[in-house]
Amino acid sequence: MRLIESALDDGHREVRDRADAFAEDVVVPRAAGIEASDEFPRDVIEEAGERGLLGLLLPEGYGEVTTDFLGYCLAVERIAAESGAVAETIQGHTFAALPIARFGTEAQREEHLPAMADGSAVGAMLLTEPDAGSAPSGLASIAEATDDGYRLSGEKSFGTNAGVADVHLVVARRRPESDDSHGVSVFLVPSVDDADGFEFERAEYMGMRGHVTGDSTLEGVHVPAGNLLGEVGQGFRIAMGTIDMARTGLGAIGVGIARAAFDEAVAYAGDREQGGSPVGEYQAVQVLVADMYRQFAGARHLVYSSAAEIAAEGGDTRASSLAKLAGSEAAEFVTRNAIQVHGGTGYRKGTPVERYYRDAKILSIIGGTSEIQRTTIAGETLDL
Template sequence: LDTVSYAIMIEEISRVVCGIGLTLQIHNSACAQPIAQFGTEEQKKRFLPRLAKGELIGAFALTEPGAGSDAQALRTTATPDGDEYILNGSKIFITSGPVAGVALVFATTPSTGDAKKKPISAFLVEKGTPGFSAGPKEDKMGMRAAINSELIFDNCRIPKANLLGKEGDGFRIAMTILDSARIGASAQAVGLARAAFEEALKYSQQRQQFSRPIAQFQAIQFMLAEMATQIEAASLLTYRAAYLKDKGARFTKEVAMAKLYSSRMCTEVVSKALQIHGGYGYMKDYPIERYYRDAKVLEIYEGTSEVQRMVIAGQLLKS
């Protein structure tokens, strides 16, 4: 499946339930794709067929209590011991954490050079591995269709065959994954915004005030026009990044732009949609209040809006 088609799929699923879109994009972009891109032939044969069939759900475990935007500040460790690594530490906010059959986990490994630098490596950890457990399901404001939890590693022994890529390649792998995952996150934002816009457009044509549909008032028309334009702009940014990835071109700057704009756009569009609904938009009888709760986190995960601005600026100055 090419990336543009994948983005369309995530957008359409997120248009219905954004939390399911999140679960699928993490499963694909942040677990299955890295195995396909960086894994050994044995790892590919072992995991990819089951991930493709849905027999396994994949998770991506990078974020820690003290390492969010600063992804190099990891405290989870992987200590070599013969033919194994011993993992100790914890991860937080992990999508599909309690139900994942395999998690892509990032941990620091012993330095072979500068003692101040902590090389990061990537590991595949299977559910049921002794010392590996998931915390309780997080009680989130939104995206409640996606399950999130803490992952805990307590002297968790995994074979060295579960190292993804080479030792010390973890940070590069993580950044590559995040570039791809941001396409999915941007598509989620577009899908969620489209759903909110469609509800607002329909409601504005049905809701009567002052003896006419509120869609006939210029104030509402201007809001709808702005919303539609924002959605199309975000869609084009997202599909451009997906197109560049399919062509094998660099797309780090473009996908950061798409993620920055589409997530902010989604928050604004959903807020306007709720405003058009008035008091009804605040009630659980209408889907708008769910869209409103789901939207905010799009500005946080897969790199906050502030991180996207840093990435864009860095790429501009580099060029």
């Protein structure tokens, strides 16, 4: 990984060291408990804020530490190696804070960003709908103008931190509806407890336990006029403005999970004896280890290449889709084969590789499925 290391400056290394200390001191002792209870780890997120890891991409003055997108990916990869759920929670929170930083009024930034940076407030973006996927132009949720603001109605699916967030960025279409996506806008909605007509039902998934997502219903939820983020019709730009960053960040989470599973498999192959020899001396296991390393190392280079490009030039759609595809598929491939190296032991509930395997699967679905990433890569390559 010398190429990656050579691209880092002292600021990147400081962020990586902070993430490493947070992972070792806070996440490692809590990871098993989060997995067992499936409860939202608010205390862990608060600690991440206290250690300066929630405001990494915010403007100076809001977060304790700021960095570029390469530094951010270093942090989430390290955290994901200990808990994919914590890393994905931070990812969802970060990409709810960024639109406020970019498009919010000074009053909105002052109200939300300090608390989001220090961990005392959690953010969520509600975009996806049951019949609209994540394409804002197809949204059915509506925002009707009132004398003093807007009334929101509709259904949202998924949304990292939905329901437990203190501020939700809800993407909805203004009524009367326009004939294109220009009526799509973003509204700042408080917590479920503080917004009449806002209900949330959490979904249970096979992995990422402790990561909260589910179905949100808004029935005439009133928001003041001052809770419009940006301008009417900017919703598509706001919602999709960080897509390259979000996809690359998910790739980094995949790399973190893959790295953790790879390390577990290598350690087991050296310690576990079969027929008087470590199983790592068997060629079948060596082939698995080599292929796992190929997938993990290749994905890591693609993720950090995309992250560095985002940091330097704002990003590239094909590179970010490639990073997301490679990171998520490496996570699935490496975790699956880490279980294979462990044999029956790896299939047991409660073993690290069993958890990594379940956590990895969601990465090929959220943020645009692997099939969508392939279509995007092909489209960009063929100039379609």
